[in-house]
Amino acid sequence: MSLSEDTASPGASMQARVIAEMRRRITSGDFAAGESLSELALAEDFGVSRTPVREALKQLQTEGLVEIRPRVGTFVTEPSRREVVELFVMKEVLEGAAARLLAQRGQVAELDLLEANLVEADRAVAAGQHARYAELVLDFHDLLVQGSDNRKLQSHYRTLMNQLAYARLVRTSLSQPGRPSKSDQEHHQVLDLIRAKDGDSAEQVMREHVRASQRAVLIGLNAATSPRS
The missing domain is CATH 1.20.120.530 (GntR ligand-binding domain-like)
Structure with missing residues (x-):
């Protein structure tokens, strides 16, 4: 599913739209707690390159929504x-x-x-x-x-x-x-x-x-x- 213009303000960058949509999916439960997130699959789903997805995941990690484990993968944070x-x-x-x-x-x-x-x-x-x-x-x-x-x-x-x-x-x-x-x-x-x-x-x-x-x-x-x- 490529991102539509209404996921963020018209002047927002593609990266900002990716961040907003991924944040929405995590907080709404569309992405389950503990779920593994694939950069490639997300890029294909959003109809973008892997770069904005990678940057979005970094931002979401700072917000506490995902956990990036080097050489393992990226996962939706599962609060204890x-x-x-x-x-x-x-x-x-x-x-x-x-x-x-x-x-x-x-x-x-x-x-x-x-x-x-x-x-x-x-x-x-x-x-x-x-x-x-x-x-x-x-x-x-x-x-x-x-x-x-x-x-x-x-x-x-x-x-x-x-x-x-x-x-x-x-x-x-x-x-x-x-x-x-x-x-x-x-x-x-x-x-x-x-x-x-x-x-x-x-x-x-x-x-x-x-x-x-x-x-x-x-x-x-x-x-x-x-x-x-």
């Missing part, structure tokens, strides 16, 4: 359990701060977008559409961080989400019985507190939500790695 926990600790801090900052801003556009997100999320949960709800979860968290209006927070958050390959972990979390409904309720609680301009409580509840998500993720990861009888 400890790394997942550590990254979730930082996610809790950043999203809690984002909720507090958004509550302090008053009536801004992100609040209406979050409200619309929850309307659709309620429908998805009620219909048992877990894949759709997972997409809405990602959007909710992105909107929350966007609403913080803090570029440094947003930059650190984006790096963190890439390293977590969070889209994949969301699906793991929501695979736990009852978690989609509980997650949806927690999102409503956070938004209610933000609308009430109660920044301290919004931060506290958001942090509790992230911890609940972490627990569900770890249960799912344990189930996936446990030997089957």
Whole structure:
């Protein structure tokens, strides 16, 4: 599949487009954790030479998304359990701060977008559409961080989400019985507190939500790695 012009801005270089598309595939789970990546196969898939692919892999290694092992190969990074926990600790801090900052801003556009997100999320949960709800979860968290209006927070958050390959972990979390409904309720609680301009409580509840998500993720990861009888 050759890269289309809409994978990045029109003026971006081919290398930047390769980086953006490979980053997307890794963070979305299209490339599985631990998967071997072939420069030649990627170059053929993207319709480019091996040079932009090689440079893209170097960049993604600096972001913690791939691991280049000399004379062995290149692999999608597979975070250890400890790394997942550590990254979730930082996610809790950043999203809690984002909720507090958004509550302090008053009536801004992100609040209406979050409200619309929850309307659709309620429908998805009620219909048992877990894949759709997972997409809405990602959007909710992105909107929350966007609403913080803090570029440094947003930059650190984006790096963190890439390293977590969070889209994949969301699906793991929501695979736990009852978690989609509980997650949806927690999102409503956070938004209610933000609308009430109660920044301290919004931060506290958001942090509790992230911890609940972490627990569900770890249960799912344990189930996936446990030997089957």
